[in-house]
Amino acid sequence: MQLVRGLHNLRPQHLGCVATIGNFDGVHRGHQAILARLRARAVALGLPSCVVIFEPQPREFFTPELAPARLTRLRDKLTLLAEAGVDRVLCLAFNRRLRELSAAEFVRAVLVDGLGVRHLEVGDDFRFGCDRAGDFDFLLQAGASNGFSVEAASTVEVQGQRVSSTRVREALAAADFALAEDLLGRPFQLAGRVVHGQALGRQLGTPTANVQLKRRRVPLTGVYLVSTEVDGQHCPGVANIGVRPSVASDGNAHLEVHLLDFSGDLYDRRLTVAFHRKLRDEQRFASLEALKAAIAADVAVARAHWLGQPLKK
Structure with a gap:
């Protein structure tokens, strides 16, 4: 798996991919389902798969004292993404400059000019851009204008509830390691x-x-x-x-x-x-x-x- 740190390290050979965006903290079973769809679409289109992540994670930038404990450090996250078959990770420094990009500017700089995305997989509750103004509907419109398709990832449930990093943390806090393992797909x-x-x-x-x-x-x-x-x-x-x-x-x-x-x-x-x-x-x-x-x-x-x-x- 190739790791690219920052937009400034993207090159023309990186244009053209199937991508997804998120924190992927824990790389739990919900994330794994997104990655499986990402990999399948990449194979179908004959393109590399790419995961866009942020370092630090946005909540760690905005309110470091209130940000939740990480399930996985960057090194461990990268290992899990590689094991899931991801071809490339673009790690963006979440700083003031990135935080101030509007949703349209983010799409242009990262998805279009930076990666040349042909297909994007995101959760239907995904928000991005300054003040989280960009949402799934915005991406659908941006994709139609810039030549990439957008698909919402299906929700994965365990015991009737959505799998999430927050739910994993709650299971750990309650010392319910059986549930945590079920949510993560591993101990x-x-x-x-x-x-x-x-x-x-x-x-x-x-x-x-x-x-x-x-x-x-x-x-x-x-x-x-x-x-x-x-x-x-x-x-x-x-x-x-x-x-x-x-x-x-x-x-x-x-x-x-x-x-x-x-x-x-x-x-x-x-x-x-x-x-x-x-x-x-x-x-x-x-x-x-x-x-x-x-x-x-x-x-x-x-x-x-x-x-x-x-x-x-």
Whole structure:
């Protein structure tokens, strides 16, 4: 899959494609349905498929302190889009200049002059342009004037409700990982590089891998039953995600994972963590001894679970 960062990096060879536009946070089953239609139409027309995304996502630009926690960072999103068979991603910097483009200017600069779109797949509730003035009907008219067709993506429902990134976040907040997996089409995962921490877990008898999150906010907090993957090697474990109130904290969210019966060096390796069950909320303990006892209890619960339900490779 080819990644193009910004309109200024588009070249004449990029003209002519089948496209869709959106945040695609989580690349959930609703997104997957759009991508399947995109790929099918691209094959039918003999053109590459292209997904247009924004970085940061618009709500992160307008109200960063209120923007919802991301389900997928850019790197993970790109991986999922590639796995879905997308040929090209155009990543647009969402800044003041882009925000001030009118709907007509956006169509001209991005869809017509930039990509030479022949067909566009979008949700029927899609809005774009300055003050979100552009909508599906506007795109239909713009397409008729500029030689591209527009089609509304069909709504995908799970348990009678529309699949959305918001609904995935709600399932995670409720620790309903079965529903989250149903909405995503896979277990919810966080991934990042293992970095050096305070080595407190080792001192407490449960060494942990400190996974770099690089996120303003995370959609989970607490202690969880997890499975992990690094370089094709799978291992069950238990993870804490939060601000670590029992130790000196920088106030940022941290992901610390104890891999059961693992030996080896994980530093600087990329670890993928899949979440399966919430064990408890993150809490502040009066002493390191109390923290140590709680961690030992968490590990015992994890061992009992994985003993009765071996990890699927």
